[in-house]
Amino acid sequence: MVVPESQDKMYYPPDDLKRDAHVPDFNTYLALYRKSLENPEAFWKEIADEFFWKKPATGPMLQYNFDVTKGTIYVKCMEGAKTNMCYNVLDRLVKERDLGERVAYYWEGNSPDHHMAITYRQLLSQVCRCANVLKQMGVKKGDRVSIYLPMIPELVYTMLACARIGAVHSIVFAGFSSESLCERIVDAQSSVLVTADGVYRGEKLINLKQIADEALKKCRERASSSVTKCLVIKHPAFRTKDGAACNKLQTSWDPGCDVWWDEVMRDSPEECEPEWLDAEDPLFILYTSGSTGKPKGVLHTVGGYLLYTSLTFKYVFDHHHDDVYWCTADIGWITGHSYITYGPLANGATSVLKYKVTKFYTAPTAIRLLMKYGREPLQKYDLSSLRILGTVGEPINPEAWEWYHDAVGQGRCPVVDTYWQTETGGHVLTPLPAATPLKPGSATFPFFGVEPTILNEHGEELEGEGEGYLVFRRPWPGIMRSVYRNHERFEKTYFKKFPGFYVTGDGCRRDKDGYYWMTGRIDDMLNVSGHLMSTAEVEAALTEHPALAEAAVVSRPHKVKGECLYCFVTLKDSREFNHKLVEELKRLVREKIGPIATPDFIQNAPVLPKTRSGKIMRRILRHIARNEKDLGDLSTLADPKVVEELFSKRCEAA
Ligand code: WTA
Numbered sequence: 331m332v333v334p335e336s337q338d339k340m341y342y343p344p345d346d347l348k349r350d351a352h353v354p355d356f357n358t359y360l361a362l363y364r365k366s367l368e369n370p371e372a373f374w375k376e377i378a379d380e381f382f383w384k385k386p387a388t389g390p391m392l393q394y395n396f397d398v399t400k401g402t403i404y405v406k407c408m409e410g411a412k413t414n415m416c417y418n419v420l421d422r423l424v425k426e427r428d429l430g431e432r433v434a435y436y437w438e439g440n441s442p443d444h445h446m447a448i449t450y451r452q453l454l455s456q457v458c459r460c461a462n463v464l465k466q467m468g469v470k471k472g473d474r475v476s477i478y479l480p481m482i483p484e485l486v487y488t489m490l491a492c493a494r495i496g497a498v499h500s501i502v503f504a505g506f507s508s509e510s511l512c513e514r515i516v517d518a519q520s521s522v523l524v525t526a527d528g529v530y531r532g533e534k535l536i537n538l539k540q541i542a543d544e545a546l547k548k549c550r551e552r553a554s555s556s557v558t559k560c561l562v563i564k565h566p567a568f569r570t571k572d573g574a575a576c577n578k579l580q581t582s583w584d585p586g587c588d589v590w591w592d593e594v595m596r597d598s599p600e601e602c603e604p605e606w607l608d609a610e611d612p613l614f615i616l617y618t619s620g621s622t623g624k625p626k627g628v629l630h631t632v633g634g635y636l637l638y639t640s641l642t643f644k645y646v647f648d649h650h651h652d653d654v655y656w657c658t659a660d661i662g663w664i665t666g667h668s669y670i671t672y673g674p675l676a677n678g679a680t681s682v683l684k685y686k687v688t689k690f691y692t693a694p695t696a697i698r699l700l701m702k703y704g705r706e707p708l709q710k711y712d713l714s715s716l717r718i719l720g721t722v723g724e725p726i727n728p729e730a731w732e733w734y735h736d737a738v739g740q741g742r743c744p745v746v747d748t749y750w751q752t753e754t755g756g757h758v759l760t761p762l763p764a765a766t767p768l769k770p771g772s773a774t775f776p777f778f779g780v781e782p783t784i785l786n787e788h789g790e791e792l793e794g795e796g797e798g799y800l801v802f803r804r805p806w807p808g809i810m811r812s813v814y815r816n817h818e819r820f821e822k823t824y825f826k827k828f829p830g831f832y833v834t835g836d837g838c839r840r841d842k843d844g845y846y847w848m849t850g851r852i853d854d855m856l857n858v859s860g861h862l863m864s865t866a867e868v869e870a871a872l873t874e875h876p877a878l879a880e881a882a883v884v885s886r887p888h889k890v891k892g893e894c895l896y897c898f899v900t901l902k903d904s905r906e907f908n909h910k911l912v913e914e915l916k917r918l919v920r921e922k923i924g925p926i927a928t929p930d931f932i933q934n935a936p937v938l939p940k941t942r943s944g945k946i947m948r949r950i951l952r953h954i955a956r957n958e959k960d961l962g963d964l965s966t967l968a969d970p971k972v973v974e975e976l977f978s979k980r981c982e983a984a
Contacts, residue, residue: 339770343355356765382426383412405805450678456483463594478504478506488561489614512544514627546587616628655687701879722747725848759776784840795839799837857885867927933981935979950964
């Protein structure tokens, strides 16, 4: 790798960002990157030295086997060292660095009445009180606690309280159904469930406690009622201004199991000695969907996850203490775990939901939604404080990238397109904002300690330019350790296909300058007349059309070509779907990719089926394209009504 100079359109880091950046230029990145691969022991030891270890590591920083043919797969980071995550992200800052008065979170609820600033000292005290409550309920080191909460401060208190006493949190996004919640409680065998009475999503009142009750009932019916206590928080939306409860919500109550948060927190002591854990003890489980339907409990451990999330946060967002950082994710997803809770807190960062934000991190789908409304709404706001923009979750089409860069970042803020997974714990391919020249749509280069390579179908490594399976040759501290209670599934899913490598399941192209371009899930690959292409590629071509806000492409069986392209397109407001547009779109794709990629079907899709985290559910679109009425499990779908509408607009013939 050399400093990239290319014929392609490039965006170079702004000078004012370079001035006090942690990694101020590409050569520094390269030097650090080389060190991280050639001498990982020294590299990670230096990072570990910034944290508190009750007992230091005596053995190697990283040990692993990535080769199924040589025995069981494992990754260990600093095994034998003793520490505590909560101590490192709170006590260390408050007691050792005197940062108690720094704001950890500015919290903004749904209504303007609901907002507060929480300092590191306040956070520590709430977390300790909650930790004592959990202990009172009988929760011990290694026990699992399921958390089903909206984005309220108590969610952070509870997860850190678990970390403090060595309990393993399993957060279930509060948009999931009772069935999904039950499935996750049963798999984790949690002894406590933490939830809230209710929450407003927009105007809609959601009775969370009722869903939680249904989930627990289902657990009991399956004879796996591990949960003995349900801790219930009164959501700020259901209190009066002075904090008293107001009953807009009917909450059913089981006195044998249910406990009001307020009642037990009131007298709970503010002191709680952290439980000193092994660096390789579990920190949390987070469920992610698997290709076979049943969600996988991705398991992360204490030490490595601490090192990796704190380091990626510091470098990728080039964190400085006067920053105000806003990540739009929900803590129910990995992005929230790593980049709202653990990574930012480990750096003593201030995170928010508003005001003079300097670093902003969101998903491409949110950007494309914003694009629909044009630049005008943005002009009402002062965006001058912004310095770095980030994206995550799916490939970003160059069109949306440039709009984000120009309209939101006003041409001055680098866009860090961070590629990673629940499984990777933190960013694995990503630009560093002051060091990496950017190409719109590329996640650019690997982060420190990460060694990617691209394989073809036969498992052969591609040199230089090429497209195939993105795999990693060795672990970094933050990678998952197992699928909870199913190590075999872990080995089978990620290590079987190509022995010696962690297989991401994503397709990737490396260009002549060494830049990595994610091309979408391999299972979203399309094979038209023997030509492999990615859904993302076709979607990027389609969305270059000025009338389009978003596009999703799936395959549909075709007699001659094997598969053909079936495209769902969402138009910008005020644009009309007609024959002329369809022809223009076909021409555009033909021009951008080649005749082989010409779509056979283009369907108007006023809304696309998405998960609650904003990912397009292509599986559902495939069924619609094929007119298959049995859609399987729809519980992760944000709005089930869209399915019917899309069926009604189906294209029969080309
Ligand atoms: C996709 C989210 C392209 C990818 C952190 C991956 C991306 C899956 C990007 C993981 C990106 C995530 N460019 N694709 N920058 N980031 N993906 O587990 O397919 O919810 O495998 O973790 O999202 O999704 P997950």
